[in-house]
Amino acid sequence: MVDKRTNTATEAVQDIVSGSSIAVGGFGLVGIPTVLIEALRASGPNDLTIVSNNLGADGFGLSLLLEDGLISHSIGSYIGFNKEYARRYLAGELTVEFTPQGTLAERMRAGGAGIPAFYTVAGVGTQVADGGLPMRYNSDGTVAQYSEPKETREFNGETFVLETGIRTDFALVHAHKGDRYGNLSFRKTAENFNPDAAMSGKVTIAQVEHFVDVLDPEEVDLPGIFVDRVVVVGEQETGIEYRTVQS
Template sequence: MDKVVADAATAVADIPDGASVAVGGFGLCGVPMELIEALRERGTTGLRVVSNNCGVDDWGLGVLLAEGRIVRMTSSYVGENKEFARRYLGGELEVELVPQGTLAERLRAGGCGIPAFYTPAGVGTQIAEGGLPWRYAADGTVATASPPREVRAFGGREYVLEEAITTDVALVRADRGDRHGNLCFRSSARNFNPLVAMAGRTTIAEVDEVVDALDPDEVHLPGIFVDRVVAGGRSGKRIERTTTRPRPGTEAA
């Protein structure tokens, strides 16, 4: 089965307004930027997005957020984006904050058909007790708060019940992909991408290189989880902060 599609615009053409979308990446690493741009150009709006973070003000998911296309975020880290903070605190954006490991496991569980699981992360906090502000009202009061979660004890230790995440669509970025949908990720760009791909009912992969077939030993994510592959790599790879060591002889006196 050849899963390669012509371009990013074609790949996202049937994503409707209001869709739930899981998006790969960690910070600005491994972000499917061309698929995100294609959604922006198409005008898709009302999106409920699951992603570790929401990009920055001018890149990644931040470009959709800036145009008001995202109405809800399920994330672990929301720093580096002033527009995100403004919309959240102003009541324009609903935000569910999830511990990072829990977010990863919720995505993996969704892809594996596991409806829920127990974890010690969040026990004794508002994650378990409820009351985390998901959405603020315009006057600064809490309009929507997180519900309390079920807590049970196993082996003398308490655990909180977390539900799996599945989404209408998943957008991921890989280094290489073949025509069967098998994907190979490069180094830390693997991050949330395989888990996101598993959680989507329809998964679209933007790859830097399309090959006829990957060697089985190179496959990080089997094609059973991937529905469409599009050649990408034109958006470049952004670095959030460049930190380098002074060259010898250039240190300040």
């Protein structure tokens, strides 16, 4: 009988080793796999390549891995309000590959679908396509590595840029519900990048708030064929990335 449940988050991430690439779901602090991230931090693999929209907020989410110096390469869309992310990038401690959000989502989905590359209009006429974006700095503030130009091609008189699919060693995602087959159901905006990240991973680990033996087919947002391990973590509270109050 198929049962993809894993007893603990620690057990679920135990084979993630130094040098691994990991796709991580979530947007800001919404729908991020906090329990799996904390377990990964405790196990301590370094030189990680993280594919995620951003790297959390200071003191929360993926930023915890940053603080411990476990991430060497980031593929994402923005730094946001994460001061540690910005500091490490500008200090030459982190290689950063910026990619538009929609392109990032499609690169992960494409990787999981077996599509090696695709053309998109996003980024045409900018450094995303033309190259020249600083990817890594030297400690003195000079640029150590720039992004390379990408292939472009015209279709029906419009220029498109070629982007490659992303296939990572592992993926960490958060879902509202899961079953023993690995089928997942996401709740509202917490769906965000989670399905795409799950598809991108060769080994996908999902933390779920609620577990049922078999999900109703109408509830399945991501089929279990893309999920290898399910960890039940209970209800999780969403953090606030940037609080604005009126005095």
